Amino acid sequence: MMKRRADASPVLAAKRHRADSSSDEESRQDSSQNESLSDQEEHRAGFSMPSVPVCAGDADSPPHNSKFSMYNSVSQKLMAKMGFREGEGLGKFGQGRKEIVEASTQRGRRGLGLTLQGFQGELNVDWRDEPEPSATEKVDWFPECTTEIPDADELRDWMAVGPRKMKIEDETEFCTEDLLHTLLRCKTVFDDLEGEEMRRARTRSNPYETIRGGIFLNRAAMKMANIDHCFDHMFTDPKSSDGKPLTHDNASELLYFGDVCAGPGGFSEYVLWKRRWHAKGFGMTLRGPCDFKLEDFYAAPSELFEPYYGEGGVDGDGDITRPENVTAFRNFVLDSTEGRGLHFLMADGGFSVEGQENLQEILTKQLLLCQFLTALSTLRTGGHFVCKTFDLFTPFSVGLVYLLYLCFDRVSLFKPVTSRPANSERYVVCRGLKPGSDAVREYMFRVNLKLKQLRGTDSDVTDVVPLSIVKEDADFYHFTVNSNESLCAVQIKALAKIHAFVLDPTLAESRQADVRKNCLKLWGVPDKARVTPASSDPRSKFYELVKNPDMEMFKSSITPLNSRTLEKLRHVLDHRCIVGGGEQIFLLTLGKSQIYTWDGKMPLRWRKLENFKLELPRDSLLSVEIVQELKGEGKAQRRINAVHVMDALILNGTDVRDLHFNKRIEMAEKFVKAVAKPSRPDMNPIRVKEVYRLEEMEKIFVRLEMKVTKSSGGVPRLSYTGRDDRHFLPSGLYIIKTTNEPWMMAYSKTAKRKYFFHKLNRESVFDTPPDAASPFHVCHAVRLFWAWEDGVMVHDSQTRVDPNKLSKDDVLAFIHHNL
Numbered sequence: 001m002m003k004r005r006a007d008a009s010p011v012l013a014a015k016r017h018r019a020d021s022s023s024d025e026e027s028r029q030d031s032s033q034n035e036s037l038s039d040q041e042e043h044r045a046g047f048s049m050p051s052v053p054v055c056a057g058d059a060d061s062p063p064h065n066s067k068f069s070m071y072n073s074v075s076q077k078l079m080a081k082m083g084f085r086e087g088e089g090l091g092k093f094g095q096g097r098k099e100i101v102e103a104s105t106q107r108g109r110r111g112l113g114l115t116l117q118g119f120q121g122e123l124n125v126d127w128r129d130e131p132e133p134s135a136t137e138k139v140d141w142f143p144e145c146t147t148e149i150p151d152a153d154e155l156r157d158w159m160a161v162g163p164r165k166m167k168i169e170d171e172t173e174f175c176t177e178d179l180l181h182t183l184l185r186c187k188t189v190f191d192d193l194e195g196e197e198m199r200r201a202r203t204r205s206n207p208y209e210t211i212r213g214g215i216f217l218n219r220a221a222m223k224m225a226n227i228d229h230c231f232d233h234m235f236t237d238p239k240s241s242d243g244k245p246l247t248h249d250n251a252s253e254l255l256y257f258g259d260v261c262a263g264p265g266g267f268s269e270y271v272l273w274k275r276r277w278h279a280k281g282f283g284m285t286l287r288g289p290c291d292f293k294l295e296d297f298y299a300a301p302s303e304l305f306e307p308y309y310g311e312g313g314v315d316g317d318g319d320i321t322r323p324e325n326v327t328a329f330r331n332f333v334l335d336s337t338e339g340r341g342l343h344f345l346m347a348d349g350g351f352s353v354e355g356q357e358n359l360q361e362i363l364t365k366q367l368l369l370c371q372f373l374t375a376l377s378t379l380r381t382g383g384h385f386v387c388k389t390f391d392l393f394t395p396f397s398v399g400l401v402y403l404l405y406l407c408f409d410r411v412s413l414f415k416p417v418t419s420r421p422a423n424s425e426r427y428v429v430c431r432g433l434k435p436g437s438d439a440v441r442e443y444m445f446r447v448n449l450k451l452k453q454l455r456g457t458d459s460d461v462t463d464v465v466p467l468s469i470v471k472e473d474a475d476f477y478h479f480t481v482n483s484n485e486s487l488c489a490v491q492i493k494a495l496a497k498i499h500a501f502v503l504d505p506t507l508a509e510s511r512q513a514d515v516r517k518n519c520l521k522l523w524g525v526p527d528k529a530r531v532t533p534a535s536s537d538p539r540s541k542f543y544e545l546v547k548n549p550d551m552e553m554f555k556s557s558i559t560p561l562n563s564r565t566l567e568k569l570r571h572v573l574d575h576r577c578i579v580g581g582g583e584q585i586f587l588l589t590l591g592k593s594q595i596y597t598w599d600g601k602m603p604l605r606w607r608k609l610e611n612f613k614l615e616l617p618r619d620s621l622l623s624v625e626i627v628q629e630l631k632g633e634g635k636a637q638r639r640i641n642a643v644h645v646m647d648a649l650i651l652n653g654t655d656v657r658d659l660h661f662n663k664r665i666e667m668a669e670k671f672v673k674a675v676a677k678p679s680r681p682d683m684n685p686i687r688v689k690e691v692y693r694l695e696e697m698e699k700i701f702v703r704l705e706m707k708v709t710k711s712s713g714g715v716p717r718l719s720y721t722g723r724d725d726r727h728f729l730p731s732g733l734y735i736i737k738t739t740n741e742p743w744m745m746a747y748s749k750t751a752k753r754k755y756f757f758h759k760l761n762r763e764s765v766f767d768t769p770p771d772a773a774s775p776f777h778v779c780h781a782v783r784l785f786w787a788w789e790d791g792v793m794v795h796d797s798q799t800r801v802d803p804n805k806l807s808k809d810d811v812l813a814f815i816h817h818n819l
Helices: 002-012 037-043 073-081 177-188 195-205 219-230 266-278 323-336 357-363 365-378 395-407 438-454 467-472 474-503 512-523 538-546 661-675 698-702 776-781 808-818
Strands: 160-163 255-260 279-284 305-307 342-347 379-389 408-414 426-433 459-463 575-580 584-589 595-598 620-631 638-651 686-688 704-707 717-721 732-737 743-748 753-758 784-787
Touching (some): 177 357, 195 474, 219 266, 266 342, 365 379, 365 426, 365 438, 379 395, 395 438, 395 467, 638 661, 661 686, 732 776
Parallel strands (some): 279 305, 638 686
Antiparallel strands (some): 732 784
């Protein structure tokens, strides 16, 4: 049976157990089928804890020989008033019962009078000297590695294959035999104990238990908040070697992260709560009941997260142990990040090992390897990695950590307070991927292929790094041993404490409320309950977002560009232009596919965007066009409706209306990158319009050509080709004044750069004055539109020209004259 379980385990490799991923709104949701691997281990193996005998009554008071002393002082006084004397019976003549009626020892569904042999005894472990619970935690790093990353030739001889081993009790290279055997004995004590008893005792005994998931969907999210804080927010706010932020809310680059083996997605919910639309996540996990539950992201916008399941994309199986899936996920991430890779990767893999909890490290070895391999496959140079591990007793597991130790600037083994102390869960945290780790990545890939080849046989990969090399690196070896032994000691005490709490149901941890409050305050997480986001209608949401606006600023009137209004473009450097392809409208989002449009006309009427497959985060207000894009020509031509963003007012709750037009467009580009789903060709695209300076208008005409389209009767029509192969039929050119009165822009021939000039006080400055940028309502109110209607010549092949209408040559001549 053990062999059959081991053979099957890799198939389940990316599976994250459901209860750690299920909501912690109710403490009872720690049921066995709903627990993460770490929780299950506590539930069975990790719950074989060293128990400590405790007397009934006050847990902190010394035992007393008198049975009467088992009652508290109030009870003693009441009984004394009724005439009770110790050693005498109750009743008028002392004829009543002399012995105290014993309290029921029945627990859970255990039969009356049933005593579990081996559980009632002592474990001889003193858990009462545990340290005072604190929100402050210390991070210990491995000493900095000075060994060079090995090349492919050296790595070729490191892998060792031997007989498959299914025992853990003799793995004493990285932990003393006494500690290991004590831990295993503590775990086995609970093998016959009912799960509900264990969970109740665990809940009462752990001072950090009530932290739970808070505002997030599960405890995993809070673990990531805990880890992120302890490591100086190196995940949600990564910094360069000189301490400068690599990404921030005002920067144009997104924070790219990955989340593997992590359904339902608590880690990602925390990151997106912290960074919102300034981050983009990619995830792979096993398909099925433990898949990502994006609809349960109440605290963060799940529209910024894109699940991808390896080979087959959205139709893949998400099994991280399949080499094809790792390769496909790597390629997808690199394609989606312009070849640069992720800023960090999170991995939280585990699967049920019920009945074989002591072999958890052995059964999950391939899963651990593949999570490490995925990190080296997707991270950019300087990127970070955090991954859940369990016991690290075997040379195979320690060898994997050693490979990370070689490839990253610093590595830590860390157990956050949100990880229950009675289980073997810990996290390997890696900072700063070094350049030149490709050889190690390729080596790990080969090891995984070998594990796949040996599946179902009596042989196995026993080492990925020769034990002699690991032990020769004294700094690494001693740190690993010390970490294992200190975590073993913590786990043994915690198991003993739970054992005591099972034996005495009156024991309770009184510090839980204060500990929760202090931890959440330190991590910057609100101490609130998780609630479903409030629903709203588009009209109410619009007024909520724009905060009592002057509706005049939203009017859709627009000034046509003709020979009479051309003079408005005299200050050429003040303007930007955009190729239009439809009517400019407003788009409002209430989350997911709840998207509404308004044509800018009064009365205000929002209409649901129909026949569109698109998901956008709530609380966004955009100025857009709905454009029919075309790809190809002739019979093979495809049409698809797309949203083209022309300007941004509010992005997922962030008001950008008063920023410079260029900055609003930059932020809109960032927003669209975050919500884009390249793995979902079935979804309608959303893009930001290309913006041109008025003085470089010639670039627009280069992108115009005559193309035959469907339903055009074979007659070529004017077409504008965007940044990719898609094109659309242009309706004209929007011209937007981006400099606010009384400022204007000019060019200094002396300094050879642009500057701002104040028309009233004649002030000249190079840096943009705060009041020189036109806010949205000004840009919207004074825009011009040059309609490319019949008779307007903008392409050399056009033959029908109306001399009374502005042509390309007229406009270009005016621009050149005023530069």
